[in-house]
Amino acid sequence: MKTEFKFSNLLGTVYCKGNLLFTPDGTCLLSPVGNRITAFDLINNKSYTLPFSHRRNTVHLALNPRGNLLLSVDDDGRAILTNFPRRLALHHFSFKAPISALAFSPSGRHFAVGIGRLIEVWHTPSTPDVSTEEGLEFAPFVRHRVYAGHYDTVQSVEWSSDSRFFLSAAKDLTARIWSLDPEEDFVPTTLAGHREGVLGAWFSCSQEEIYTVSQDGAVFQWNYTQKPTMNGEIDMIEDDEAPSQWRIVQRHYFMQNNAKVKCAAFHPESNLLVAGFSNGLFGLYELPEFNMIHTLSISQNDIDFVTMNKSGEWLAFGASKLGQLLVWEWQSESYILKQQGHFDSMNALVYSPDGQRIITTADDGKIKVWDTQSGFCIVTFTDHSSGVTACEFAKRGNVLFTSSLDGSVRAWDLIRYRNFRTFTAPTRLSFSSVAVDPSGEVVCAGSLDSFDIHVWSVQTGQLLDQLSGHEGPVASLAFAPSGDTIISGSWDHTVRIWSIFGRTQTSEPIQLQADVLHVAFRPDSKQVAVSTLDGQLTFWSVSEASQEAGVDGRRDVSGGRKISDRRTAANVARTKFFNCIAYSTDGTCVIAGGNSKYICLYDVQSGTLIKKFTVSVNLSLDGTQEFLNSRNLTEAGPRGLIDSHGQASDLEDRIARTDRTLPGATRGDLSARKTRPEVRVPAVAFSPTGRAFCAASTEGLLVYSLDNALQFDPFDLDLDITPASTIAAVHSKDYLLALVIAFRLNERPLIRRVYESIPVPDVSLVVKHLPTVYLARLFRFVAQATDESPHLEFNLRWIEALLSAHGPYLKDNAASIGSELRTVQKAVAKIQAELARLADDNVYALDYLLAQPVSSSAKEVNGDGGRQLRLMVDGNGAEEENADEGMEDEWTGLGDEDEGAVG
Template sequence: MKTDFKFSNLLGTVYCQGNLLFSPDGEHLYSPVGNRVTVFDLVNNKSFTLPFSHRKNIASIGLNPKGNLLLSVDEDGQAILTNIPRRVPLYHFSFKTRVTALSFSPSGRYFAVGLGRKLEVWHVPSTPDSNAEGEVEFAPFVKHHTHTGHFDDVQFIEWSNDSRFFLSSSKDLTTRIWSLHPEEGFVPTVLSGHRQAVVGAWFSQDQETIYTVSKDGAVFEWKYIGRPPKDDEEMRDDEDDIDMRWRIVNRHYFMQNSATVRCASFHPASNLLVAGFSNGIFGLYEMPDFNMIHTLNISQNEIDFVTINKTGEWLAFGASKLGQLLVWEWQSESYILKQQGHFDSMNALVYSPDGQKIITTADDGKIKVWDIQSGFCIVTFTEHTSGITACEFSKKGNVLFTSSLDGSIRAWDLIRYRNFRTFTAPTRLSFSCMAVDPSGEVVAAGSLDSFDIHIWSVQTGQLLDQLSGHEGPVSSLAFAPNGGVLVSGSWDRTARVWSIFSRTQTSEPIQLQADVLDIAFRPDSLQIAISTLDGQLSFWSVSEAEQMSGLDGRRDVSGGRKITDRRTAANVAGTKNFNTIRYSTDGSCLLAGGNSKYICLYSVTTMVLLKKFTVSVNLSLSGTQEFLNSRLLTEAGPDGLIDTSGDASDPEDRRDTALPGSKRGDPSARKKLPEVRVSGVAFSPAGDAFCAASTEGLLIYSLDNTLQFDPFDLNMEITPAATLSVLQQDKDYLKALVMAFRLNEAGLIKRVFQAIPHTDIPLVVEHFPTVYVPRLLRFVAAQTEQSPHMEFCLLWIKALVDKHGPWLSANRGKIDVELRVVARAVTRMRDEIRKLADDNVYTVDYLLGQTANAEKAKGGAKELDWDMAGADLGVPKLLTSREKGLSLDDLIQPEGEIVMKENEWVGLD
């Protein structure tokens, strides 16, 4: 089994804190999620997480006008400059203090940062593609200027269109105007008059007006004018020249009762002003008349950030309290994107049997279904009234079962997305574990309150049996994949094997050395793995009830000291066990995770640790540091737990939201530092990925299958130029394709692939070396998504299956992933062609109806020409029946598919 898994995506968290950014084209949205940045593709409905990670949570991000450089800064002022197209971090830099605001100039040559009360302007580092020589700078961050003058933290920075001036808004109730370079006759200007902190300030499109918004809901309009005359005096020309300065010409106010303005954004091109309030309402206004377009309540808590895309059509909102991210199209009044993560920590997860979805459950009582391809949550179930502890699919994959602390087991139909069965016990119990028979006929659940195991019939919903025998709370349940037996683990230090379908219902106890935490069945149903509280993993034969092997995982899983620990991670006792274990799809490996920052992958046969994955390096979480730092221990306790909110300047920041003794509920209010832990792991059915439910979200690790530059069997003669020469001059397509695959450069392979005539495909494939066949299969499957040449790709797939069929079937285990990708591509193309054919049928029926109506109207006029009818009605030219000499019945099949004649698609122009 391959073990080179790499982090590929982060689901379950869409927004944490900081600012949101639209890409210059307005199609992508950048959102900080903890110490990472996730990019949402709003047009193609996909998301991906950039591979780098900070050592603390990200405070602010900035994007240059080209959209190819992203500057992200964490809470300590550590910055990472990333190349977006290549997704590669270029530079690391430290601003040495907390960054409160960040903005790139429209020219793309400078960026300004607010470092507390101080402003600094820096040159934007040049990238290899912008340098004429293509070299990377040795010292990329060069400071241009430093500005001081504010008396409190700078909250917002905005540049003018020509990049000559910029505005800075601060908590000291003022906005200041600065120039990038010394300007003749210009002195830095202070705009004062607000009674609370200024949230934002913007130039108008013509730069003749400045709008400022303060926290108390005041909107001031400033213009550069002279002193207005009093009633009893006339304006003189010399005074007009002397007393020219920025003055308030209009005052407007948001009428939102006691709510304060949390964020605001202005779009100069369309004069749109949008403001987000602390009561979850946002308002959209048109300036300078301050006409309200509409207001909408989008959250239960305050809106933390709002931004507008370049065209002014989409508004993006972030609310950190509930982890909400919204993109709103204000003209059509519809959501482009509406996502929310789990409010509380996740407890369990499971892959759907087709491997396309992941289901997560959490303490907030919600079940979320995540689509792996897009990275979005597609369904949320809220019927449970308390924390959900376990989830499992039936074997067919259409029914999901969940257990909850509210005392119910629920069955969900994932075709109609509804709860169709609810199972309860005779007495009120909080179920902590659950297992489903592979046939989907029986569901079993265990509780920490009762020592019995309850079994229900799925068909009738009736309680069938209660299995007694354990002397402590039941902590884990697992059915054998073949449905033969049920294994239960308990805190009484035993695991029991139950034959619930036999007449005797015998119970085989397995004695262990510590409390059982989790049990996993090997896919062949012959072996079980048991994780216990002392950090041991033991492997048992189901048929003989004998231990086959075991290993000590305490040293492997141990890592990370909590903020309250007064000893190093190696001596901490609470992290040295595995709370969740799962076998791989082929049963050769075991994946294990617990209350630490590590996930361990073991070989079942050799009992060797194959790989260790670090869940998070985020120091904003408790449990990620290894060693004790005496500087962070004070007389009053750990420095991280001392509440310094009493010194905050804003009243709502000083408010004490802590609830004594509360463990569950709102983690952001009750816990200053959440602890890093892994509450669930699962392998995908194909075995090419696994996911882990952690404190930061749902982490996806997958095998790196992307075609990167990986030269294969090269010599001096094989170069891109030589490959193109063989292709264009010698017309030796087989040799050119093999040379391209040996170079393994994606652009070159695509060029050679598309240059091969369709008549030569069978001949090229017949003599194609089998060592390159898996790569060619994957490449052709990828081309079906990118290339419009459907028939060309299908001819390649058909030729590969025809010529190399015996080799493919003999090596199916090695190329199973490639075959799955090809099957998915063929299915998608079939659906697209069928949809197109159906559209053609409906259009033809419409044209026939129009022809009949025209003939009736003209009293039997001449036959309406097909092509002219299509052109007159504004539909594409669909069928050339007269040119082909075919009737409508010949062209359209009963299934709605298109007939292929003379090697071309009839029905597609």
């Protein structure tokens, strides 16, 4: 089994905090997710996560106008400069303090950073039109100038279109105008008049007006004019006597019933202003008349950030409390993107049998279905009234079963997306585990309240039996893939094997040394893996009830120290066991995760640790550090637990941290919880294809895959194997040689060119004589081509030829090539589903057309009712015939010719 898994995507979380950012073409949205950055392709309906990560949560993003340089900054002011198209981190840099604003100039030569009360302007690294004499080649980040003048934190920075000036808005109730370089007759100007902190200031498209927005909902329009008289007219006097200044010419107010403005954005080309409020509403206004275009409620909490794309058609909103992300097209009043992650910790996950979907459950009572190809949540179930603890698929993959703390087990139809069956116990219980018979006839659930296992019939919903035998809460259940037995693990230190379809439902107990936390069946149903509280992984034979292997995982999984721990990471007991385990698709490896930052991959036969995966290095989470810095341990306790914001003078700053007391108060709200999230892995699962696995973590759903797209893996090269020789072999119609050479070079564009150049009649001959060493590569390529290219029948012919020519080899080597076969099966299943949907749509369209009434003139033209459809499809409808009598004879003639031809 291949073990080179790399992080590929982050699902389950779409927005945490910070600013959203559109790419210059306006088709891609960047969102900070924890200490990572996720990109949502709004045209192709896909999402991906950039491979690098910060040391703390990302809060500020900025792209240069060309869209090739991405600058991201975290909570501590540490920045990463990235080549965005290639997803490569270029430079790391640390600012002196946390930043509050970030913006690139329209020219792309500079970027401005707000650091506290100061504004710093820096040269953009690798700017091609700057001479290397300034040293930019050797020092990527060079500061241009520092601007001081504000008395409180700078909240936003906006540039003029010519990059000569920029505006800054701050909490000191003012906005200021600055020049990038000293300008003749220019003096930095202060725009004062607001009664609360200014959220944003923008130039108009002509740069003759300035608009400022404050937290209290005031919008001011500033013009560069002379002082008006009492009647509003400007005196025609000399400039020396009354010089022109920036003055307020219009005042507007949002009037949102005591709701504060949390964010705002302005689009100069279309003069559109959008504002998000603390009550979850947003408003769209047209300036300078301040005409309201839209007002819509999109969230139950504060809207933290809003932005607009370059054309001004799409508005993006982010609400951090519930993790909501929304893209709204205001002209058509439709959603382009509407996503929300779990706002509580995830408990369980499962792959669908075809590997195209991942189901996640969480303490918020929601069940979310994520598409593995696009990375989007396609449906959310909210019927459970409490936390959902476990989920399991039936073998066919159309029915999902979930257990919850609300005392119910529910069955979900994933075709119609509805809850069609609910199972309950005679007494009120909180179910913690669920298992489903592969045939989908029987569902079992275990509880921490009762020691019995409840068994229901899926068809009738009736309780069939209660399996008694455990003397402690049932922690985990698992059905054998063969469907004849079920195993249960309990806190009474036993694992029991049940034969529920037998005449006597007796169980065979397996005694262990500690509480059982999780059990898992091997895909061949012959072995079971058990994780216990003492950190041991044991592997047992189902038929013999004897132990076959064991692993001591305490040292492997242990890691991470909370800031409040008195003990070191090596001595903390809470991290020294595995909460979840899962077999690989071939059964040779097992993956395990626990309450630490590590995921461990073990080889079952030898019991050795193959690889350790670090879930997160985010210092904003507890448990990611092995050693604590002694300077953060003060007399009052750990520095991270001391509330430094409770003394803030602004009520909004205290409310953001659930402290509504007066500044200086010694006792606050005792019910307010001030906890730090802790890194842990509550669930792991392998993809049915074997090419990926996913892990539910504190930050979201992490997906690791065998990504071979970006690495060069040559195979049996010599001097004669070149792209030119490959093309020459194609021209000489030596297709087998060309395909082998292309696979040796392993360049995907070259392989695809050769692949599509082979004629269909020669496909079976090429496949028949292809060396078996290239079969896995060819299967993988054909599966990917089936998913990407439009040549539907051509790809299916290749798959048919491969399976026909190498059937015996595939049967004998199922373990080594099984993942590739599952990938092909997944691609074929997707084609089948798309064709079935298309056929259904065509049937409905034809039924609709056949049901349309036909006028008397059309009946005369087509006496046969079966030809009425052709008349309508060809555009010869009754409306067109009645609309133009001159054309009627011509259409009638065409109808006669067709009728004669048919006769």
